[in-house]
Amino acid sequence: MTRYLMSRLLGLTAVLLVTSFVVFGTVHLAPGDPVTFLLHGRPATPEAVEALRAQYHLDDPLPVQYAKWLGGVLHGDFGRSTQFHQDVGSLIASRLPGTALLVGYSALLVAVLGVTGGILAALRPGAVDRAVLLGTGVATATPSFVSAIALISLFSVQLGWFPGPGGTPESLGDRLYHLTLPAFALAITFAGLLARVTRSAMLDELGREHVEVARARGVARGAVVRRHVLRNALGPIVTVGGTMLAGLLISTSIVETAFNVSGIGSLLVQAVTAKDFAVVQAITLLSVAAFVVVNLIVDLLVPVIDPRLSLYGEASR
């Protein structure tokens, strides 16, 4: 177990190293110059430009810049934001709670809506199934910026049930209330996908012979569905759900911008526009790390769900 975890963590480090280099390279290859942004279009003497370039190490060759940046990251220093004149670490730390709350809220919605929708569709063929299929079809095909606008226009502008973009909530409850529309906008696509995955996994399991055997043994219908159908369908649901969690984190950039939520996603959009390299790199690394960690958790959960898939080759006795 420990060995398995160690090897997985080593793999995580390797993935982070490779992605960090790729991201570093791509950001620098893109046209535009952070100095231009720093000067805000003001005329500057060549000396001043030189001083700025030196301050942000922009004159070193790319590998040297990367090595310096990497050395800093290893010491917990992600560099300075050219845009906010602030440490990237503390900048991200200040924005992280908002995003974490949004992603958590949204993930809960995805899990509840997706799984219940899928279960209902699988157990009630006919009208309910068709309705869920239609609904999830629309949900999956709607990009989050479209659902964001639709939600704002309906629930905030016309009905006035939820606050529109912006506002400064104080208590946690108030924050959740403000985050409800963004969370739904973020969740809709993923919930539709998860409902479809749940539905087909449930249908697969419903057709298994052991389910008929359980019924033939007089096990109550509810217990059959819980212990033999849903329980066995959990594998694909958890696997797909896990990758969705990382997808939610990445999709926050659109939703946070649309709803004016101060979080990592909107920060990323601002940083890309402003050529704020250090921030872009740090957020990308964070997303990759989140993706790999979630996958690791899923991989650890799968053998708990299905004992036939043993992680570390434990001999069956």
Add this chain to the structure above:
Amino acid sequence: MTEYETPALEIDGLGVRLPGEQAARPILDGVTLRVRAGETVGLVGESGSGKSVACRSVLGLLPPRARTSGEVQVAGRDVLAMNRAELAGLRAGQVAMIFQDPRASVNPLRRVGDFLTEGLRGAGTPAAAAENRAEELLDAVGIRDPRGALRRYPHQFSGGMLQRVVIAAALAGEPALLVADEPTTALDVTTQAEIIAILTRLQAARGTGMLFVTHDLELASAICDRVYVMYAGRIVETNGTDALFDRPRHPYTAGLLACTPHIEAAAAAPRPIPGRPVSLAEAPPGCAFAARCAHAQPRCSEETPELAHHGDGLAACHRADEGIKL
């Protein structure tokens, strides 16, 4: 055993038909069959003859939207008239079914102990008592270290060992009737013999009636007291095992016997029955077997033969009295 005792199973004129255009003929037509307490009754026939539908109907497991006629009585109560709760009670208590493939019968993700105690727990037995009972049952079917076995998963058992677990689970509710649907088909030969020995020993010890569905005539002749032969959803012949196999009256029974390979050096090579079984989409007039029958006369494809007494048994053939030469 007296004639007046309530039989473990009594199927009377059972018909099962799919609605509308789905099928040209009924899946089952006028099936009448009886299993007394402690008796082993064989139900043989090719795939698609309706034998699996017949034995599932004993548990009230019917194809969706199927229409039924006739009666299926278990311990004197009609299964076809039962509501959901009564069916659950029937399945948990009076009738237990053993399916073909143990690997597919047991949920692979749950412990063997959960599988064994599930029925008992559902019937209200406390956890500890159910576990002790499961342990006894595993011991009775010859599984070593029964307490440890309860903690293990199905993939940690061989096919034969898992079929023992399935048998143990079937016996858990002390059923009056066991329905075994080709319980050894998925197992290898040596394991088959062990499973049959365990099954017949436990059945005899408990006085349980058994309906044994198989396409293996040798196996049927070895363990059954009486045998019913099915073709295209109808019983075509029934008799005591020895009489049926020594002197078949229906050409289909004779054909099945002729295509069973024998191990003796002098035995004739197996001869297949020409043609193929009648599908659900076909409803030939007269005897369903006429098209494949070497003894068919013009009358056979016009007039459906009824099941009638010939000697000790019943046969549905116009020429049953003439005697068949293989």
